[in-house]
Structures are given as C-alpha cells and as structure tokens.
Amino acid sequence: MTNQQSITFDEPFVTEKGKTIPRPTVAYQSWGTLNSDRTNAVLVCHALTGNTAANEWFSGLFGPGNPLDSEEQFIICPNVLGSCYGTTGPASTNPNTGKPYRADFPEITIRDMVRLQQRLFDELQINSIEMVIGGSMGGMQALEWCIIDERPQSAVLIGMGKVHRPWAIGISHTQRQAIYNDPHWNDGYYSKDQPPKEGLALARMIAMISYRSDADYQHKFGRTLQDDTNHFEVESYLGYQGHKLVNRFDAVSYVRLTQAMDSHDVGYNRESYEKVLGDIQIPVMVIGIDSDNLYPVEEQYELVRLLDNSRYRRLKSPHGHDAFLIEFEQLNNIINPFLIETPTQTVNYL
Ligand SMILES: CC(=O)SCCNC(=O)CCNC(=O)[C@H](O)C(C)(C)COP(=O)(O)OP(=O)(O)OC[C@H]1O[C@@H](n2cnc3c(N)ncnc32)[C@H](O)[C@@H]1OP(=O)(O)O
Ligand SMILES: N[C@@H](CCO)C(=O)O
Known part of the structure; x- marks a missing residue:
C-alpha cells in the first residue's frame, strides 16, 4: 500500500x-x-x-x-x-x-x-x-x-x-467463539509472539462458507481429493484461506469489526x-x-x-x-x- x-x-x-x-x-x-x-x-x-x-x-x-x-x-x-x-x-x-x-x-x-x-x-x-x-x-x-x-x-x-439479521449475527458469533476458544486468546490480551492463530483461521473458514455457495463449491471442488491425501479439496481450500488471513489480520480487530457489523x-x-x-x-x-x-x-x-x-x-x-x-x-x-x-x-x- x-x-x-x-x-x-x-x-x-x-x-x-x-x-x-x-x-x-x-x-x-x-x-x-x-x-x-x-x-x-x-x-x-x-x-x-x-x-x-x-x-x-x-x-x-x-x-x-x-x-x-x-x-x-x-x-x-x-x-x-x-x-x-x-x-x-x-x-x-x-x-x-x-x-x-x-x-x-x-x-x-x-x-x-x-x-x-x-x-x-x-x-x-x-x-x-x-x-x-x-x-x-x-x-x-x-x-x-x-x-x-x-x-x-x-x-x-x-x-x-x-x-x-439474526442469521448473520449467529454466523459472526460462531466465528468469535472460534477465536475465544483458542488457547492463546487470553481474553484478547494475547502476546505478539503467540496470537490465537488457530481460532482466527477457524473463524475465517466459517466465514468463507458463508461468503460462497453450494454451487460455487460444487463447481470448484466436487468430491475431489486433494493431491495424494485423503482430504477433500474443499478442506484444503478452507484451511488455506483460514491461515492466509492469520498472516494479514488481527484477532481482536476481527472480533471488534464483527461486533460492529452486528450493531448495524x-x-x-x-x-x-x-x-x-x-x-x-x-x-x-x-x-x-x-x-x-x-x-x-x-x-x-x-x-x-x-x-x-x-x-x-x-x-x-x-x-x-x-x-x-x-x-x-x-x-x-x-x-x-x-x-x-x-x-x-x-x-x-x-
Ligand atoms: C471489500 C474488501 O475490502 S475485501 C478485501 C480483500 N479481501 C480479500 O481479498 C478476501 C480474501 N480473498 C477472497 O476471498 C478471494 O480471493 C476473492 C473473493 C477476492 C476472489 O475469489 P476467487 O478468485 O474465486 O478466489 P478463490 O476463493 O477461489 O481463492 C483462490 C485461492 O485459494 C487457493 N486454493 C484454491 N483451491 C485450493 C485448494 N484446493 N487447496 C488450497 N488452496 C486452494 C488458490 O491457490 C488461491 O490462492 P491465492 O489467493 O493465494 O492466490
Ligand atoms: N470477503 C470479504 C467479506 C465479505 O463480506 C472480506 O474478507 O472482507
């Protein structure tokens, strides 16, 4: 930027x-x-x-x-x-x-x-x-x-x-719960060296499902397995998107901004x-x-x-x-x- x-x-x-x-x-x-x-x-x-x-x-x-x-x-x-x-x-x-x-x-x-x-x-x-x-x-x-x-x-x-609406608030809430349940969350006072990465990644995975559609995932992934693993491609995709966000976003910001959206x-x-x-x-x-x-x-x-x-x-x-x-x-x-x-x-x- x-x-x-x-x-x-x-x-x-x-x-x-x-x-x-x-x-x-x-x-x-x-x-x-x-x-x-x-x-x-x-x-x-x-x-x-x-x-x-x-x-x-x-x-x-x-x-x-x-x-x-x-x-x-x-x-x-x-x-x-x-x-x-x-x-x-x-x-x-x-x-x-x-x-x-x-x-x-x-x-x-x-x-x-x-x-x-x-x-x-x-x-x-x-x-x-x-x-x-x-x-x-x-x-x-x-x-x-x-x-x-x-x-x-x-x-x-x-x-x-x-x-x-309650549907969107519920999805936001679930994402925040994922962050709160990360062992490094520490009520939001986490250390710079140990951010709640897994919680934030899980929040993003939940969000990515709500941002897309059944047809989109069906078209992109079907039931294909990822490379030589026994995981579906969609699992790999969501994991990738979750961890990609962790590298560019702050967990408390995520909580505060989703709360702000709920206030709308x-x-x-x-x-x-x-x-x-x-x-x-x-x-x-x-x-x-x-x-x-x-x-x-x-x-x-x-x-x-x-x-x-x-x-x-x-x-x-x-x-x-x-x-x-x-x-x-x-x-x-x-x-x-x-x-x-x-x-x-x-x-x-x-
Ligand atoms: C309005 C705003 O302010 S939003 C600000 C910017 N926000 C973002 O960029 C949000 C994050 N980005 C996205 O959600 C998407 O990139 C969009 C919506 C911008 C574009 O969507 P699409 O072009 O359909 O991308 P898609 O959802 O397929 O994701 C592609 C990524 O998933 C990866 N991917 C695709 N399939 C798999 C898989 N099976 N396993 C692992 N990774 C995968 C691709 O390699 C690609 O990675 P890259 O983004 O690092 O290049
Ligand atoms: N994909 C968008 C959210 C869509 O509301 C973002 O990451 O900001």
Whole structure:
C-alpha cells in the first residue's frame, strides 16, 4: 500500500457507547484530484477484512468510463476504525499505556466508523460526495453516510440490508467463539509472539462458507481429493484461506469489526425505518446477489421498498456473497448507467 496516507486527530473520539479513543488516526488512499469546488469525491467503503487498497480489491471498477474513474473523480478509501491496516484499532499502540490496546480497544459500531470518516472528510474539506459505494460491511457504512451526512449525492449499496439479521449475527458469533476458544486468546490480551492463530483461521473458514455457495463449491471442488491425501479439496481450500488471513489480520480487530457489523441497525435509537430510510432522497442503487446466503436478496428488496429514490439490480453469480469482489463486469454494467440516469425510482426485481 505505497500510496497510503494518514491523519491523526488531536481531539479524542468518543464512541457511540461512550468510550474514549485518544488521538485517533485514519489511514486512507486516494486516486485522482479534488476539483476546485471540492465536490468530485467518490467514497469507497471496504468490507470486513478489506483495506485502503480499493484499486486492488475493486480493481475491475477502476478505469476511464468506469464507476471509479480517477481522471474525473477524487476516489478515496479510508481504513475503518477498529481495523488493522493503519486506522486506530486493537493492534495500535494505546497512548495511555504505550502498549497495544488488544481487548482494551472498545466495542465500536458502524456509526462510529462513519463518524470518524466524517472527520477525515472535514479535514480534507470535501464539500460533496458524488457517490458512496460499498459491499457488505462497506454497504452498511455507505448507508449510514446517507443517513447522517448531507454530502453524498448518490449511493451504491451491495449485498446488505437495513439491519444485521439474526442469521448473520449467529454466523459472526460462531466465528468469535472460534477465536475465544483458542488457547492463546487470553481474553484478547494475547502476546505478539503467540496470537490465537488457530481460532482466527477457524473463524475465517466459517466465514468463507458463508461468503460462497453450494454451487460455487460444487463447481470448484466436487468430491475431489486433494493431491495424494485423503482430504477433500474443499478442506484444503478452507484451511488455506483460514491461515492466509492469520498472516494479514488481527484477532481482536476481527472480533471488534464483527461486533460492529452486528450493531448495524439503521433504526436503532431512531424514529422508525420508514422515517430514517424514507428521508434519504438521493438516488440509491441497491444490488443484490442472487446466490448470497449471508445477506439474501429479500434484504435488498426491503431496502428498495423503504428508500424513496432507489432502484434494484440483480447480480447474477454462482459465487455467493463474495461475488461483489469478483463480478466486476456486471457491476460496471449496473453502476455506469446508474451514474448517468435520471434519478427516478425503478424497482426492478430482475
Ligand atoms: C471489500 C474488501 O475490502 S475485501 C478485501 C480483500 N479481501 C480479500 O481479498 C478476501 C480474501 N480473498 C477472497 O476471498 C478471494 O480471493 C476473492 C473473493 C477476492 C476472489 O475469489 P476467487 O478468485 O474465486 O478466489 P478463490 O476463493 O477461489 O481463492 C483462490 C485461492 O485459494 C487457493 N486454493 C484454491 N483451491 C485450493 C485448494 N484446493 N487447496 C488450497 N488452496 C486452494 C488458490 O491457490 C488461491 O490462492 P491465492 O489467493 O493465494 O492466490
Ligand atoms: N470477503 C470479504 C467479506 C465479505 O463480506 C472480506 O474478507 O472482507
């Protein structure tokens, strides 16, 4: 992440639950140039284990004429609060102790992530956001931006809903239990040399099942055995994916970010879903993935019913929830016309 920058704020950040994080840092990457009015920003919000390198994990959406066009826009992708890719999180040094926060890093919410991003946008004097886009946890942030900030002029929400439903919370909970049960977890105060690797790997394996689909695994693996072993290929694949995450992610961050996703409920402490979502008047493109087992399309239909100026498009894919990181051609074909269309509501359950 050669292009990554960061800003540290002197003013402490107070979480929704009233905990104070002194001198929070926000890391981000950007592409393109802000225009003189500072109105051509496009905000890309990343998912659970994502980072500021949107040009890598959303690569197919970048380019002239595509939704992320750095010749026309100032594209910015901040790392979320609680993550481990530059923004303050559990692996960061706690200025009060000089040691990593670990489990002293407080529980945060999607709203906290967005409120800290607002500070970044204020600092950069960004007056308007042409589009805010995100899938999964990124979509939750994008939706929250539309609720609490006047700057977004359009939004693209992919593979999420108005709340984190019990099905998704249950899957998150199971993953956290895997981490808690690792002998090195130590209530989250693990040593740098002995992180809870097996627990985090198991959490990722559980997650990888929820991110994909029966058809995807059937097509990729069938019942084939891995090389000369007596293990199925899918077992080897999940083991590989689990241990790959261990090399790039922090276990307490994983716990705090999944808890933040569980907090996602746009109606919480607000008047009603009808009011909160009905008040959003900007054009919103809601994209559902037809094979998404984690956030099924009914959740996106519901969003479209509640968002006044919204339209629905289906992403047709065997890949399940993670299709938003794979099916770039379809995403471009959906988002490009949206960005030039007249904003009228077309509910189209294709
Ligand atoms: C929005 C965000 O912020 S997300 C940020 C980035 N997130 C990630 O990258 C998440 C992790 N990555 C992924 O989930 C996937 O790579 C995706 C979704 C990005 C792309 O999916 P696909 O192209 O379908 O990749 P797939 O799920 O098949 O995995 C391929 C990997 O599994 C490995 N693999 C495949 N079969 C097997 C097997 N039988 N045994 C062991 N390993 C295997 C491949 O070698 C490959 O490894 P590599 O990634 O190190 O090159
Ligand atoms: N595969 C994505 C999560 C999808 O919600 C990630 O690792 O961030």
